[in-house]
Amino acid sequence: MKKTVYLWVILFSLVMQGQQKVELYFDFDKYDLNPQAIQTLNSWIASGKNYKVTKLFGFCDWKGTNVYNDTLALRRVNTVYRFLQKQNILVEKNIEIRGFGEDFKQSPKQEENRRVTLIYEEVIPQKIVENPPPKTIGPTFKQQMNLAKKGDIIKLEHINFLNHSAKFVPNSEPILLELLCVMEENPTLKIEIQGHICCDTENKYGYIAEARAKAVYSYLITHKIDRKRLSFKGYGATRPIYKIPERNAQEEDGNRRVEIMVVER
Known part of the structure; x- marks a missing residue:
């Protein structure tokens, strides 16, 4: 099924003002970087400039169902995202x-539609201050998960939902x-996704916590993670970090969270 969204052309033109892009092309029905895409990325990195990637957009040709192509586009983005991290x-x-x-708006040349558009901007180096105070940078979520043992619980930072919803x-x-x-990198890893909410002294809205945990579960299944490796549970407001009612917005944010528990490695 082929659909064309002309409004996207206008949106993309506005997005690109003041920014630059790199186009990475993929083989048919593939999401791994091919040699040409790797060479393009390496040449871009080797230019020696300071870059900050601000957007990653994934695309497919029209062959296949909409759902399949949506997933394939995100998997291509995921591949590029991991390459940038490494x-x-x-x-x-x-x-x-x-x-x-x-x-x-698809190109008549199908090979041009199988791509990820990487949008970036140049970063101006800041003036070096003599003897700057040391910065403490904590481990990333991925690093925490790689070190976690059975029973350990890691918070999913920066995951947000619309108010009173699981979207x-x-x-x-x-x-x-x-x-x-x-x-994907730990094929034997099994997890439980745990949802928590804040501010609910009578636990009337526990279903929201479960729905949010299920949303993460569904995201992973949609991206081809075996459901046998996943489970989810909503704890409502029964396991707060801070006593309810919370005293401020910071404590509310601390209680309103999604966590990952390692079930098996």
């Missing part, structure tokens, strides 16, 4: 990640991709 390329903290599948907001995509990477 090369220590600076990535925007709230990077915009989108999989357009086949829903865009992700767009800036949740990077941490979801990071979780997906962990599951």
Whole structure:
């Protein structure tokens, strides 16, 4: 089925103002980087400039179903995202990640539609201050998961939902991709996804916690993670980090969370 969204052309033109891009092309029905794409990325990195990646957009040709192409587009984005991580390329903290599948103005040349568009900006180096205070940088979620043992619980940072719902907001995509990477790179890993909410003294809204945990579960299944490796559970407000009622917004944010428990490695 072929769909064309002309509005996307206008949106993309606006996005690109003041930014630059790299186009990475993929083989038919593949999401691994081919030699040409790797060479393109390596040449871009070797230019010696300071770059920050702000957006990753994935695309497919029109062959296949919409659902299949949406997933394939995101898997292509995921491949590029992991490559950037391994090369220590600076990535925007709230990077915009989108999989357009086949829903865009397609080129007559199908090979041009199988791509990821990497959008970046040049970073001006800051003036070096003599004897700057040391910065403490904690381990990433992926590093924590790789070190975690059976029974350990790791918080999914920067995952956000619309108010009173289980629908992700767009800036949740990077941490979801990071979780997906962990599951793909550790094929024996089994996890329980745990949902928690805040502010609920009578536990009337526990179903929201479970729905949010299930949303993460569904995301992983959609991206081909075996459901036998996954489970989910909503704990409502029964396991708060801070006593309920919370005293401030910071404590509310601390209680409102999704966590990953290692069930088996």
